[in-house]
Amino acid sequence: MKKHQRRQETEAVRGGTDLTKKNGPLATPIYQTSTFEVTDSEQQVRATHTDMFYTRYGNPTHTVAEAAVAELEGVDAALLFASGMAAITTSIFALVKSGDHIVAQRDIYGGATKFLSQWLPKMGVETTFVDTTEYEQHARAIRPNTKLLYLESPTNPTLKVVDLRKAAALAKQHSLITMIDSTFATPINQRPAEFGIDLVMHSGTKYFGGHSDLICGIVAGRRDMIENIHESRTVLGSCMDPHAAFLLLRGIKTVAVRVQRQNENALRVAEFLRAHPKVKRVHYPFLEGHPQRALAMEQMAGGGGVLSFEVDGTGEDARHLSEALHLFTLAPSLGGVDSLVSLPVLTSHAMISPEARQKMGVTEQLIRLSVGIENADDLIADLEQGLAVVSTTRQHAQVG
Numbered sequence: 001m002k003k004h005q006r007r008q009e010t011e012a013v014r015g016g017t018d019l020t021k022k023n024g025p026l027a028t029p030i031y032q033t034s035t036f037e038v039t040d041s042e043q044q045v046r047a048t049h050t051d052m053f054y055t056r057y058g059n060p061t062h063t064v065a066e067a068a069v070a071e072l073e074g075v076d077a078a079l080l081f082a083s084g085m086a087a088i089t090t091s092i093f094a095l096v097k098s099g100d101h102i103v104a105q106r107d108i109y110g111g112a113t114k115f116l117s118q119w120l121p122k123m124g125v126e127t128t129f130v131d132t133t134e135y136e137q138h139a140r141a142i143r144p145n146t147k148l149l150y151l152e153s154p155t156n157p158t159l160k161v162v163d164l165r166k167a168a169a170l171a172k173q174h175s176l177i178t179m180i181d182s183t184f185a186t187p188i189n190q191r192p193a194e195f196g197i198d199l200v201m202h203s204g205t206k207y208f209g210g211h212s213d214l215i216c217g218i219v220a221g222r223r224d225m226i227e228n229i230h231e232s233r234t235v236l237g238s239c240m241d242p243h244a245a246f247l248l249l250r251g252i253k254t255v256a257v258r259v260q261r262q263n264e265n266a267l268r269v270a271e272f273l274r275a276h277p278k279v280k281r282v283h284y285p286f287l288e289g290h291p292q293r294a295l296a297m298e299q300m301a302g303g304g305g306v307l308s309f310e311v312d313g314t315g316e317d318a319r320h321l322s323e324a325l326h327l328f329t330l331a332p333s334l335g336g337v338d339s340l341v342s343l344p345v346l347t348s349h350a351m352i353s354p355e356a357r358q359k360m361g362v363t364e365q366l367i368r369l370s371v372g373i374e375n376a377d378d379l380i381a382d383l384e385q386g387l388a389v390v391s392t393t394r395q396h397a398q399v400g
């Protein structure tokens with residue numbers, strides 16, 4: 001693990017950039033080019049292993065963003081991908097081969113569940129899903145051919161928190177590689193490498209981009225592992241477009257301040273919801289009563305900007321509420337400056353069977369909020385009016 005040179009707010013703004021005095025642009029230029037010219041054949045050979053050969057292999061705009069993320073995560077290196085799913089699939093393809101086995105938490109992003117349970121078996125790789133916080137179950141699921149322990153924390157959408165030290169120790173004992181989807185946390189709130197996790201993955205679409213205007217994936221970790229995944233990215237062609245990488249870099253500069261504000265707003269919103277009579281349950285790692293609050297507070301600097309709650313009513317009530325909100329825009333995704341609301345059964349977990357959803361606690365009444373950087377009082381007022389609509393609708397329904 002690499003030592004941090006500066007504090008995170010500074011690493012976010014200046015990370016990956018050359019701070020020596022020079023004449024030149026302050027902002028990293030967009031190398032919007034698919035290829036790079038060379039002067040002669042000797043130079044052509046030298047260029048092959050650099051970020052100025054062919055953009056599917058790498059690109060100088062990518063390099064700056066990758067260095068910034070690696071600094072924030074406190075690891076050797078990082079790689080950008082066309083999407084979070086491209087980061088997940090490309091990395092796993094690099095790590096396993098036919099005949100290998102994976103142990104994965106039950107609560108992970110729906111797209112990852114689908115890839116592990118429906119696509120990898122076609123290539124001879126089997127996955128055993130285990131209850132997210134049951135480490136005995138993890139240990140029992142490990143076989144001689146297990147290669148990878150796949151984690152996500154906090155989880156989407158029920159915000160369970162994984163004991164990173166325990167998971168890393170178990171993996172080490174059995175010589176497994178650990179990979180974590182740390183999208184919800186961001187390195188501002190959690191740096192899994194500090195707990196012994198090998199590979200940290202993000203949907204950069206969310207907090208790193210931060211403005212709901214790009215699609216991106218990131219994997220960060222030890223140099224040898226990243227080089228292996230780089231080879232896989234080159235073959236599969238899951239690289240990011242340079243223009244989007246520029247937007248990502250711009251997002252990274254403000255990620256620390258955005259996430260700090262989102263932590264504060266989400267906690268305020270969670271506390272409001274917990275006290276509301278129309279709300280049955282609130283899931284938020286830093287909220288009093290969360291089953292892993294102590295663990296969350298030990299391994300995270302903040303609870304993050306996402307929370308979910310169950311309406312005390314029916315699935316229809318949850319739909320009415322999500323439609324009645326104005327400041328929380330009805331849309332999938334999360335992590336941007338604008339607050340969003342979504343129903344996981346219709347969005348992130350629509351591709352999961354109802355039985356599997358039940359096991360994960362993803363009910364019809366569950367609503368997920370991605371809290372943005374607006375004023376918390378305005379967000380709470382919006383929820384208050386939305387919840388009032390639900391109670392009115394329910395009263396009408398009951399009368400009718």
Ligand SMILES: Cc1ncc(COP(=O)(O)O)c(C=O)c1O
Nearest residue numbers: 083084085109156183203205216
């Ligand atoms: C936790 C998590 N991981 C991974 C992904 C996939 O990322 P992308 O949409 O960038 O492919 C998502 C998308 O919603 C997500 O929420």
